[in-house]
């Protein structure tokens with residue numbers, strides 16, 4: 857379990873198998889939560905981090921959410 861502390865003070869956990877920050881030496885952009893996670897008020901522990909290669913950032917989805925909430929990319 858990797859813990860990344862951002863300048864905003866939020867602590868985010870990155871599930872290693874679902875996030876692939878390819879060549880990312882600089883901190884990844886946090887895109888926010890997917891609609892399901894937002895609507896359901898999912899606890900942070902139950903959201904899964906996804907890498908979006910279009911936005912070059914990470915967004916958090918709940919359960920089966922697979923599309924980036926920013927651009928709709930479903931392919932990572």
Ligand SMILES: [Zn+2]
Pocket residue numbers: 908909910911912924925926927928929
């Ligand atoms: Zn995106």
